[in-house]
Amino acid sequence: MSKGKVYLVGAGPGDPKLITVRGLEALQRSDVVVFDRLAGPQLLNHARPDAERIYVGKLPDRHTMKQEDINQLLVDLALQGRTVTRLKGGDPTVFGRVGEEADLLRRNDISYEIIPGITSAISVPAYAGIPVTHRDLASSFSVITGHESPDKLDRSIQWDKVTNATGTLVFLMGVSKIGYISEQLMKHGRAPATPVALVQWGTRAEQKTLVGTLRDIERKVKEADFQPPAVIIVGEVVRQRETLAWVEDRPLFGQRVLVTRARSQASELAAKIDELGGEPYEFPVIETRAPKASATINAIRKALADAEAYDWVMLTSVNGVEFFFHWLDRFSIDIRRFHKAKFVAVGPKTSAALAARGILADLLPENFRAEGMLDRLDGLVKPGQKALLPRGDLARELLPNELKAMGAEPVEIDVYETVFAAPQDLWLPEMIANGEIHFITFTSSSTVHNLLQALRQLGIEDPAAALQNIEIACIGPITARTAEQNGLHVTVVPEDSTIDGLVQALADRRRILKGE
Numbered sequence: 001m002s003k004g005k006v007y008l009v010g011a012g013p014g015d016p017k018l019i020t021v022r023g024l025e026a027l028q029r030s031d032v033v034v035f036d037r038l039a040g041p042q043l044l045n046h047a048r049p050d051a052e053r054i055y056v057g058k059l060p061d062r063h064t065m066k067q068e069d070i071n072q073l074l075v076d077l078a079l080q081g082r083t084v085t086r087l088k089g090g091d092p093t094v095f096g097r098v099g100e101e102a103d104l105l106r107r108n109d110i111s112y113e114i115i116p117g118i119t120s121a122i123s124v125p126a127y128a129g130i131p132v133t134h135r136d137l138a139s140s141f142s143v144i145t146g147h148e149s150p151d152k153l154d155r156s157i158q159w160d161k162v163t164n165a166t167g168t169l170v171f172l173m174g175v176s177k178i179g180y181i182s183e184q185l186m187k188h189g190r191a192p193a194t195p196v197a198l199v200q201w202g203t204r205a206e207q208k209t210l211v212g213t214l215r216d217i218e219r220k221v222k223e224a225d226f227q228p229p230a231v232i233i234v235g236e237v238v239r240q241r242e243t244l245a246w247v248e249d250r251p252l253f254g255q256r257v258l259v260t261r262a263r264s265q266a267s268e269l270a271a272k273i274d275e276l277g278g279e280p281y282e283f284p285v286i287e288t289r290a291p292k293a294s295a296t297i298n299a300i301r302k303a304l305a306d307a308e309a310y311d312w313v314m315l316t317s318v319n320g321v322e323f324f325f326h327w328l329d330r331f332s333i334d335i336r337r338f339h340k341a342k343f344v345a346v347g348p349k350t351s352a353a354l355a356a357r358g359i360l361a362d363l364l365p366e367n368f369r370a371e372g373m374l375d376r377l378d379g380l381v382k383p384g385q386k387a388l389l390p391r392g393d394l395a396r397e398l399l400p401n402e403l404k405a406m407g408a409e410p411v412e413i414d415v416y417e418t419v420f421a422a423p424q425d426l427w428l429p430e431m432i433a434n435g436e437i438h439f440i441t442f443t444s445s446s447t448v449h450n451l452l453q454a455l456r457q458l459g460i461e462d463p464a465a466a467l468q469n470i471e472i473a474c475i476g477p478i479t480a481r482t483a484e485q486n487g488l489h490v491t492v493v494p495e496d497s498t499i500d501g502l503v504q505a506l507a508d509r510r511r512i513l514k515g516e
């Protein structure tokens, strides 16, 4: 058996978008992903669905796996012929012990790549508005570990040399040693008024910054009970934050927003949350798929075989479009056989999906509930006409009923079905308990039912009670009713039942909560 390959990948500081393209490609290509909590669980969404995910971090009943064991694990996996990605927080070469991992791989004659990442040493200050160098203020920077015990710190850090440099000093793993560090720096000649910043959980929803001077920072850290992980920045560049701070101003800063839609549909919502400075957290509880029951498949085959007979094809969702074409392909039916039919596409996303397939809809209503839409259709649809309605299994009855009332013959086919997606991310219950989820978004009734079911599967007995301190946002009144019926207290429902409307409503709600 040929040996596999190991990618030692820098995952960046936490924001899952701060991984390199090369790192992402390695992740997407791997059979196995070895990760811990600092190298964000959200990045695993990019791994192949069938890839094995091995967590080597801390669990309630287990310490972080020992470095030697991780090294050996990488070797064993590669010897099985598998392609492995080892995700590491920040950059793997900056206090990441990548040397030890690479060394053992080399000794076992296993090929590897070290893929750099964005180290927290520069990115976390940047997210706090602090550039580590500056034309006038700092022409160098040093990255220093603060992890060691004081005597070892003294041996590994030449305080006199470090201190005399005019550059910025960046300490990682130093929060508990802040008193000792500032003392040494002052003792060796840095002015007590030198600005210092600590940035905790940079690039994540929890990002917090504390600013002081060498003289008072220890006291401030104690007063604020400031906890690791944090990056400590010492030097004049810290003052740049007064003018350059940027993340805190964004409307959804500090808010982690759970996205429950199917993975295939989640990206637009996630991107818009991200744009407003929130942290989308994807936890898909539904997935759409082609039905498997033979009765359903036969009904689809029969309905599509009649292509020439339809006067109308009415598509009400992007999924409807995608799966309509899926079945045409499956049964080798040329779309031109629908030459007689006019196409209706409800909503801009649906018509765009249709246009992408080369069909420009004849009628593009915003939605069927919109004032006058059904009346308008009433004028166009003639008695006896046949309308094909490719849709999901949860579609509502309004449209077919109205068509019947107009004397037309609707033919409904369930081209896709919505099913429960079993939870893959095991951290959610802990995040909920810790108050790390601030908003939950529901975009359909099934997302409500399925999230509650997923939480039960993850061991939460009374999910509605567990969610009571979280802001619940529903895309429209029907979803909101389902949520309320299930014991959730809904605080956000946009007037306009679209993704844009939903995200805007989140920002509005946030402003109210902040008392603005």
Ligand code: SAH
Pocket (backbone or CB within 6 Å): 013, 014, 088, 089, 090, 091, 092, 093, 094, 095, 096, 118, 119, 120, 121, 124, 171, 172, 173, 174, 199, 200, 201, 202, 203, 204, 228, 229, 230, 231, 232
């Ligand atoms: N290889 C990593 C550093 C590992 S040492 C890198 O290049 O970033 C772990 C230390 O990194 C933490 O103790 C903390 O000082 C820092 N760190 C990593 N991610 C951080 C984050 N998001 N916010 C603040 N500090 C972080």
